[in-house]
Amino acid sequence: MTFFAxxxxxxDPVANLLAQGLASPDQAAxxxxxxxxxxxxxxxYIRFLVGLLRGDLGxxxxxxxxxxxVIGEQIPPTAALASAGLAVALILGLLLxxxxxxxxxxxxxxxxxxxxxLALTLPVAVTGVASIVxxxxxxxxxxxxxxxxxxxQLALPALVLGFASSGGIARLVQTGLAESLARxxxxxxxxxGFAVGFRLLWHALRPALPxxxxxxxxxxxxxFSGTVVTETVFSRPGLGRLLVASILRGDFPVAQGIVxxxxxxxxxxxxLADLLALAIDPRLRRQA
Amino acid sequence: MRRRVPIALxxxxxxxxxxxSLFAPILAGHNxxxxxxxxxxxxxxxxxxxxxxxxxxxxxRMLFGGRLSLGASVLAVSLTILAGGVAGLAAxxxxxxxxxxxxxxxxSALAIPGLLLAMLLVAAIGPGFPAVVxxxxxxxxxxxxxxxxxxxxxxxxxxxxxxxAALGADPLWIAIRHVLPNSRPQLVSIMATxxxxxxxxxxxxxxxxxxxxxxxxxxGAMLNAGRVDLIGAPWAALWPALAIxxxxxxxxxxxxxxxxxxxxxxxxxxxx
Numbered sequence: 001m002t003f004f005a006x007x008x009x010x011x012d013p014v015a016n017l018l019a020q021g022l023a024s025p026d027q028a029a030x031x032x033x034x035x036x037x038x039x040x041x042x043x044x045y046i047r048f049l050v051g052l053l054r055g056d057l058g059x060x061x062x063x064x065x066x067x068x069x070v071i072g073e074q075i076p077p078t079a080a081l082a083s084a085g086l087a088v089a090l091i092l093g094l095l096l097x098x099x100x101x102x103x104x105x106x107x108x109x110x111x112x113x114x115x116x117x118l119a120l121t122l123p124v125a126v127t128g129v130a131s132i133v134x135x136x137x138x139x140x141x142x143x144x145x146x147x148x149x150x151x152x153q154l155a156l157p158a159l160v161l162g163f164a165s166s167g168g169i170a171r172l173v174q175t176g177l178a179e180s181l182a183r184x185x186x187x188x189x190x191x192x193g194f195a196v197g198f199r200l201l202w203h204a205l206r207p208a209l210p211x212x213x214x215x216x217x218x219x220x221x222x223x224f225s226g227t228v229v230t231e232t233v234f235s236r237p238g239l240g241r242l243l244v245a246s247i248l249r250g251d252f253p254v255a256q257g258i259v260x261x262x263x264x265x266x267x268x269x270x271x272l273a274d275l276l277a278l279a280i281d282p283r284l285r286r287q288a
Numbered sequence: 289m290r291r292r293v294p295i296a297l298x299x300x301x302x303x304x305x306x307x308x309s310l311f312a313p314i315l316a317g318h319n320x321x322x323x324x325x326x327x328x329x330x331x332x333x334x335x336x337x338x339x340x341x342x343x344x345x346x347x348x349r350m351l352f353g354g355r356l357s358l359g360a361s362v363l364a365v366s367l368t369i370l371a372g373g374v375a376g377l378a379a380x381x382x383x384x385x386x387x388x389x390x391x392x393x394x395x396s397a398l399a400i401p402g403l404l405l406a407m408l409l410v411a412a413i414g415p416g417f418p419a420v421v422x423x424x425x426x427x428x429x430x431x432x433x434x435x436x437x438x439x440x441x442x443x444x445x446x447x448x449x450x451x452x453a454a455l456g457a458d459p460l461w462i463a464i465r466h467v468l469p470n471s472r473p474q475l476v477s478i479m480a481t482x483x484x485x486x487x488x489x490x491x492x493x494x495x496x497x498x499x500x501x502x503x504x505x506x507x508g509a510m511l512n513a514g515r516v517d518l519i520g521a522p523w524a525a526l527w528p529a530l531a532i533x534x535x536x537x538x539x540x541x542x543x544x545x546x547x548x549x550x551x552x553x554x555x556x557x558x559x560x
Binding site: 117118120121122123124125126129130132133136224225228229232233243244246247248250252255256259262263266267 | 399400401402403404407408410411412414415484488491492495496497498508511512514515518519522525526529532533536537540
């Protein structure tokens with residue numbers, strides 16, 4: 001599970017970007033020496049790995065502050081955005097999926113599945129910009145106008161981020177539900193006099209849920225890439241903005257640290273997804 | 289259950305976009321880098337789509353932008369197909385430790401979400417279009433290699449491959465002459481999906497400002513530039529947003545259609 005560290009070799013190239021105009025050749029050379037950049041790549045790599053094990057990610061080339069602290073400061077806004085986004089994704093995904101499979105009116109079901117296809121395909125950059133326009137067109141002259149800024153802080157970014165992740169969930173719910181609705185036990189439940197309502201829906205939905213739960217755990221770790229774009233669209237502080245800014249400044253220790261963190265989260269998400277699947281579906285346990 | 293979008297519509301849109309991009313120098317009418325009117329003027333006879341925050345003609349910028357967005361993503365996906373395809377073919381044909389090594393490398397690269405892997409590559413090379421193309425191309429390669437490998441392995445199971453090998457054919461000859469052509473339907477479908485990914489990736493990276501010089505017309509960068517004046521002059525962001533959405537949706541629709549047709553082709557092959 002340590003193989004994500006492999007990419008550290010890709011992140012090492014000398015940060016002479018800093019030297020371009022910002023420092024004289026002499027200064028750049030001293031700076032490189034203090035940062036250990038004049039050492040061979042392998043030595044740097046080992047140093048990085050050793051530092052990683054001690055929780056030390058090095059020093060920012062731009063602010064000379066400890067990378068762990070720089071990154072740590074930006075975690076809360078991103079964590080808030082990601083968890084709100086995940087909640088939206090789950091609610092919206094279930095809603096769209098159930099509507100698409102369950103609706104007796106064809107047009108409503110079609111609308112839901114078109115929406116989930118859009119969620120799957122449209123880039124977050126486009127939906128984010130569109131949402132700002134929609135919000136401002138609708139609330140432009142209304143008395144609620146001052147709250148527009150407030151909405152743009154968390155609700156709107158979370159909605160955009162959640163919408164993007166809801167597509168996959170909706171698709172999975174829709175196919176799972178459609179499949180189990182065709183099963184004999186649903187017919188049997190109907191025959192036993194269950195009203196065509198929530199109880200029957202729950203009956204049919206439950207077997208479709210395990211894959212949804214594991215997908216959600218994966219989406220949770222994947223949300224991070226979504227926050228990169230969302231934070232840029234809404235000019236919101238956070239890890240994503242920090243990552244983009246660090247890349248543009250050539251501040252590779254910070255960029256490297258964020259990617260390592262993301263890879264850790266991603267791997268954790270995978271493990272969590274597997275564990276959840278085992279917990280939900282006893283059939284898998286026998287195989288393992 | 290899902291209504292199928294008529295395939296003609298995405299096809300027409302894509303050909304239109306490609307044609308407009310190809311003939312951009314003839315159709316543009318203005319230099320995309322020079323101001324032609326007041327900043328942020330609404331659509332008019334002189335500038336049919338309005339102007340951006342520096343007074344540059346948006347119609348011309350959209351045309352040249354399409355050139356760059358489509359061109360960069362096509363280059364990127366070619367890189368993906370070449371690198372991933374060669375690796376996948378080598379893994380499938382060689383087997384043994386070479387196969388295991390290639391799969392291991394692909395899996396470790398896939399431990400990082402694609403966009404982050406691409407951003408990391410841009411960080412290593414430095415922002416700019418070459419970096420974006422390389423990052424998106426290399427970022428897609430591990431996934432492509434894995435999928436291509438499984439397709440090749442499947443084809444390799446066919447009796448005719450064993451027959452050719454028994455006749456003493458060179459493994460490289462078998463790979464190029466027999467395995468590749470017989471993998472085509474499935475490969476094309478994987479390629480189409482990867483092109484959709486490459487286009488999204490390119491636009492996302494340039495939107496984030498990693499494409500370098502912001503004055504160069506490109507859809508993702510233009511969308512980001514238009515975002516600033518969204519309320520007063522929505523057109524500056526509207527055109528790139530529309531073009532990106534329609535193009536991405538069309539590519540997905542066509543990739544879906546290709547995937548379905550290759551699946552039916554395989555099924556009918558099995559039945560006969």
